[in-house]
Amino acid sequence: MMDKKHITERDIVLEIKDLQKSFGDNHVINGFNxxxxxxxxxxxxxxxxxxxxxxxxxxxxxxxxxxxxISVMDKDITNLDQRALDILRADIGFLFQGSALYDxxxxxxxxxxxxxxxxxxxxxxxxxxxxxxxxxxxxxIHAIDLMPSELSGGMQKxxxxxxxxxxxxxxxxxxxxxxxxxxxxxxxxxxxMQEIQKKYGTSSLIITHDVxxxxxxxxxxxxxxxxxxxxxxxxxxxxxxxxxxxxxxxxNK
Amino acid sequence: xxxxxxxxxxxxxxxTEIGELSFFTVRFFKDVLKRPLELKELGRQCYNMGxxxxxxxxxxxxxxxxxxxxxxxxTLMEFGAASWMPSMVSISIVREIGPIIxxxxxxxxxxxxxxxxxxxxxxxxxxxxxxxxxxxxxxxLVVTRVLAVTLMLPLLVIIGDAIALYGSFLxxxxxxxxxxxxxxxxxxxxxxxxxxIPATIKTFFFGLAIGIVGCYKGYYxxxxxxxxxxAANSAVVVASLLLFVIDFIAVFVTDIFFDL
Numbered sequence: 001m002m003d004k005k006h007i008t009e010r011d012i013v014l015e016i017k018d019l020q021k022s023f024g025d026n027h028v029i030n031g032f033n034x035x036x037x038x039x040x041x042x043x044x045x046x047x048x049x050x051x052x053x054x055x056x057x058x059x060x061x062x063x064x065x066x067x068x069x070i071s072v073m074d075k076d077i078t079n080l081d082q083r084a085l086d087i088l089r090a091d092i093g094f095l096f097q098g099s100a101l102y103d104x105x106x107x108x109x110x111x112x113x114x115x116x117x118x119x120x121x122x123x124x125x126x127x128x129x130x131x132x133x134x135x136x137x138x139x140x141i142h143a144i145d146l147m148p149s150e151l152s153g154g155m156q157k158x159x160x161x162x163x164x165x166x167x168x169x170x171x172x173x174x175x176x177x178x179x180x181x182x183x184x185x186x187x188x189x190x191x192x193m194q195e196i197q198k199k200y201g202t203s204s205l206i207i208t209h210d211v212x213x214x215x216x217x218x219x220x221x222x223x224x225x226x227x228x229x230x231x232x233x234x235x236x237x238x239x240x241x242x243x244x245x246x247x248x249x250x251x252n253k
Numbered sequence: 254x255x256x257x258x259x260x261x262x263x264x265x266x267x268x269t270e271i272g273e274l275s276f277f278t279v280r281f282f283k284d285v286l287k288r289p290l291e292l293k294e295l296g297r298q299c300y301n302m303g304x305x306x307x308x309x310x311x312x313x314x315x316x317x318x319x320x321x322x323x324x325x326x327x328t329l330m331e332f333g334a335a336s337w338m339p340s341m342v343s344i345s346i347v348r349e350i351g352p353i354i355x356x357x358x359x360x361x362x363x364x365x366x367x368x369x370x371x372x373x374x375x376x377x378x379x380x381x382x383x384x385x386x387x388x389x390x391x392x393x394l395v396v397t398r399v400l401a402v403t404l405m406l407p408l409l410v411i412i413g414d415a416i417a418l419y420g421s422f423l424x425x426x427x428x429x430x431x432x433x434x435x436x437x438x439x440x441x442x443x444x445x446x447x448x449x450i451p452a453t454i455k456t457f458f459f460g461l462a463i464g465i466v467g468c469y470k471g472y473y474x475x476x477x478x479x480x481x482x483x484a485a486n487s488a489v490v491v492a493s494l495l496l497f498v499i500d501f502i503a504v505f506v507t508d509i510f511f512d513l
Contacts, residue, residue, distance in 0.1 A: 060385050086387035100382035103373075114386040167386070 011038040013171055013203045014059070019068035021054055021227075028054050029227040031068075034205075036171070041197060041204045043214045043235075045249055046224035052207040053097070055224070056175055059205075060094055061085050073170065090118050093169035093202070097176040099160040101148040108144045111135065111163050118167060134162040137199065138192060154185035158192065165196060172196070174206040178213050190216050211250060215239075223249060277469045281399055284392050291397050298401035306362050306409055313358050314413035317350060318342070318420025326428065335429060339436050340443030342421045348448050351414040353500055356459040359406055360492040364467040367398050368488030371471025372481035380472070395472060399464030406460030407453055447511035455503035459496055466492040 014036040021029040028051040036042050046052045057063040059070055061077055070077045075088055101110050111131045115122055122130065135141045138158040148156055157177065164172065177193065178186035190213050197204060208214055214221060215235050223231040223238065223246060231238060231246050239250045321342055329335050371394060374380050383390040418440060425431045470488040474480045 057381070062381050062384060089385055089387045092385070094382070094385045096378045096382055098377055100378040102379055117386055117388045
């Protein structure tokens with residue numbers, strides 16, 4: 001975990017300013033702000049439909065924002081051309097809620113796919129070694145030639161994590177990393193996320209409504225209510241607050 | 254009043270769909286020569302589409318040949334024109350029946366498969382994952398598939414036509430004792446440049462239509478797993494309708510240039 005005493009403005013790796021996003025008359029995000037610091041695990045909690053997934057998709061350019069700005073490693077993603085955005089995306093790992101493994105490819109091909117897309121950044125002769133290293137870090141070397149349909153939900157999540165790690169990203173985005181998993185597998189995934197953070201020194205933005213996940217992994221938390229930052233602080237700080245809207249998040253703690 | 258509202262809403266969604274499909278087609282032509290060319294994926298798609306549709310096309314072609322010959326033979330016999338059978342069957346199969354029926358079969362086989370595959374990739378966020386990894390999913394998934402159908406359909410139609418003619422020969426041989434050489438001599442004597450070239454050119458457009466519609470429906474699939482089924486279904490329906498429209502235009506244009 002990071003030492004917050006040494007944080008400076010120069011350590012910001014990702015910043016969102018006054019993000020607005022609507023779908024017709026439905027204002028999903030209303031002026032959301034966020035700063036993610038180097039090496040930090042920032043958890044964003046919010047109810048279903050509160051705009052968490054929309055926000056994270058805006059972050060990687062999968063959705064256009066209505067207004068506001070998103071800066072990733074000092075680059076404003078709204079002003080980047082497609083080529084520059086693709087290069088920047090290699091530094092951002094995205095773990096999707098449903099794993100999003102390519103189901104027509106084996107585990108090996110799933111991991112090789114991003115490497116081949118960024119062959120200018122990696123030596124193609126090392127592909128095999130990089131695939132093995134990524135699979136080893138999630139403990140799934142034995143599954144290398146299996147199809148995604150042959151894997152359990154937890155294994156799919158771990159392979160998706162390995163596919164994300166293979167490009168050695170500087171920032172990790174997790175969209176509901178423990179959703180749909182049993183408590184034991186959830187715990188395994190959370191531990192894996194911590195190990196990855198230690199091993200690769202990544203900064204992580206984790207979207208979840210799993211209180212246990214937030215408690216174990218967060219350095220700092222933001223509660224997203226009605227599309228805006230409702231409260232911010234450490235898990236210990238937020239869980240003690242008396243505000244009923246905040247208490248509602250922690251009542252099953 | 255309610256009827257007018259429904260008509261207005263249906264017309265709006267119809268024209269919106271036409272507009273979106275047109276933009277999708279323009280985007281295909283803009284991306285088709287962009288690098289990387291994705292030749293490996295194109296080859297894989299060509300093999301999959303050609304290989305998986307071949308058996309169905311062969312069976313369809315064979316039955317077309319049998320049925321046309323069986324249905325037409327008695328009428329031609331009545332007028333003492335049974336010797337015209339190879340010419341009549343070959344012209345009708347090569348010009349019209351072969352291309353349109355095989356294209357319809359492929360719209361069902363390939364169009365639905367593309368719609369369902371891309372639809373499923375959309376709802377399970379695989380397309381988003383591809384984009385986030387720095388890949389252009391439109392180029393990798395759409396362009397390769399559309400090109401593959403466009404290139405494979407003419408080949409499948411040629412194979413289907415040949416098998417249909419062979420089926421027709423089998424009936425002629427069993428009923429009229431016509432030899433293989435005599436039958437196919439008459440077939441090739443009857444066929445002209447104006448029969449083969451326009452019919453082959455229009456199959457490229459048939460392939461393009463099947464690919465574009467299938468990819469469009471799958472790529473913009475919404476509403477979860479129910480949406481995947483809807484994407485596959487509407488890919489077949491819209492592509493089939495479009496095939497008839499293209500066929501009419503092709504025949505109209507051919508008539509102008511070749512005076513049919």
